[in-house]
Amino acid sequence: MTLTSGTTGNINLKVTVGSDEVTVNLTGAKTAAEIAQAIAGETFTNYDAAASGATVTFTQKNAAD
Numbered sequence: 001m002t003l004t005s006g007t008t009g010n011i012n013l014k015v016t017v018g019s020d021e022v023t024v025n026l027t028g029a030k031t032a033a034e035i036a037q038a039i040a041g042e043t044f045t046n047y048d049a050a051a052s053g054a055t056v057t058f059t060q061k062n063a064a065d
Contacts, residue, residue: 001039003032003054013039017058020044 006029013024013035022042026035032054040051047058 001056001058003035003056006031006035015039015042017044017047017049018060020046 007026008029010025010027013026015022015024022044024035024038024042026038030038033051036051036054036056039056040049042049044058046061048061050057050059
């Protein structure tokens with residue numbers, strides 16, 4: 001997912017990927033890249049997440065080859 005803007009205040013951001021759902025608690029102003037890093041730092045049961053700039057890439061764990 002690519003984030004196109006940041007935030008200026010405190011927010012709880014709900015992220016759902018497949019059946020996995022996490023809430024990212026953000027405090028204060030954040031850039032899109034900082035939000036992406038926060039999302040990638042969360043634990044998703046069925047997905048690995050990696051941030052590059054303002055983009056978060058999700059890769060399914062144990063995906064069939």
